[in-house]
Amino acid sequence: MRSLPQRFQEVFAGIAEGAGLPLQQVAEWFFIEQCAVLRCSSSVSILNGHAWVARNNDTVAPGMWGYVGIREVEGRIPTITFGREGDVFVPTGINQGKLWLHYNYLPVADSLDSHKPHIPPFVFMMEALETCRSIQEVEMLLHQIQRSDGMMLFAIDGKTDEFAIFECGCAVHYKREPAEGSLVGTNHYCMRDDPDGPLEETPLSTLSRYKRVETLLEPICRRPTGRNLPTELIEILADDEVERRGDTFATVYANVACPHTGEIWYTFGGYPAASKGNWQQFEWPWME
Numbered sequence: 001m002r003s004l005p006q007r008f009q010e011v012f013a014g015i016a017e018g019a020g021l022p023l024q025q026v027a028e029w030f031f032i033e034q035c036a037v038l039r040c041s042s043s044v045s046i047l048n049g050h051a052w053v054a055r056n057n058d059t060v061a062p063g064m065w066g067y068v069g070i071r072e073v074e075g076r077i078p079t080i081t082f083g084r085e086g087d088v089f090v091p092t093g094i095n096q097g098k099l100w101l102h103y104n105y106l107p108v109a110d111s112l113d114s115h116k117p118h119i120p121p122f123v124f125m126m127e128a129l130e131t132c133r134s135i136q137e138v139e140m141l142l143h144q145i146q147r148s149d150g151m152m153l154f155a156i157d158g159k160t161d162e163f164a165i166f167e168c169g170c171a172v173h174y175k176r177e178p179a180e181g182s183l184v185g186t187n188h189y190c191m192r193d194d195p196d197g198p199l200e201e202t203p204l205s206t207l208s209r210y211k212r213v214e215t216l217l218e219p220i221c222r223r224p225t226g227r228n229l230p231t232e233l234i235e236i237l238a239d240d241e242v243e244r245r246g247d248t249f250a251t252v253y254a255n256v257a258c259p260h261t262g263e264i265w266y267t268f269g270g271y272p273a274a275s276k277g278n279w280q281q282f283e284w285p286w287m288e
Helices: 006-019 023-035 121-131 135-144 206-222 229-237
Strands: 041-047 050-060 065-071 079-084 092-095 099-106 150-157 162-168 173-176 182-185 249-258 263-267 279-282
Touching (some): 006 023, 006 121, 041 099, 041 150, 041 206, 041 229, 050 099, 050 150, 050 162, 065 249, 065 263, 079 121, 079 249, 099 135, 121 135, 121 150, 135 150, 135 162, 135 173, 150 182, 162 182, 182 206, 229 249, 229 263
Antiparallel strands (some): 041 050, 041 182, 050 249, 079 092, 092 099, 099 150, 150 162, 162 173, 249 263, 263 279
């Protein structure tokens, strides 16, 4: 915890004081996510003229998720984040500059450079949300700060409808830009060989979910405008071959959003989230 930016150390201290708990216990709780296995499915596509993102977050303890946090920190960009109640770090969010970021788990493919600072991916997420207004600024931050684990970082600039995926190791990253107006990502590299070796297309594996999302997304991208995009994208996330439905490991929350227009749908509790969650449209608090 002491290696984090000062802004986050202050948050930990404030939570510990407000909850009447030892700082050590609070820090252990928030860093336990480093021990969890995350398996997620996501896509970004140009639909009806704007970039739309669809995202399943698959992890443990399904009943603990389904909350929204809105933060305005002095000197930083205000953010909306999706995760657990009172989370300091999150894998999904958007800021007042209409920059959407979320990340999926990715295996580590390289080593840290001991001469440069590093932080966990979920800490990088919040630092980027609070300091970056464009995809270019996110990539600059990736050059400056290493990660202690791998991550597949989705970045969508709602101001311009630009989007990209950064496949990140600890010290290096690879930028994927859209081919034919869309990108899909699960939990394996597309820009280099996967460090875990050849992928197997077993049910709900990273490769099978990737191919299934691509297959379901293709006809939506080909249709003319005027579609009910939230419903169609939710149906992809809730598909039998995409959504995770275990008792202890499941799709714990899901999002569909258009950062350009500020349209955000989210599952406020319920799981598996995409098919059984409480889908609601979240009101964008900074709509111009």
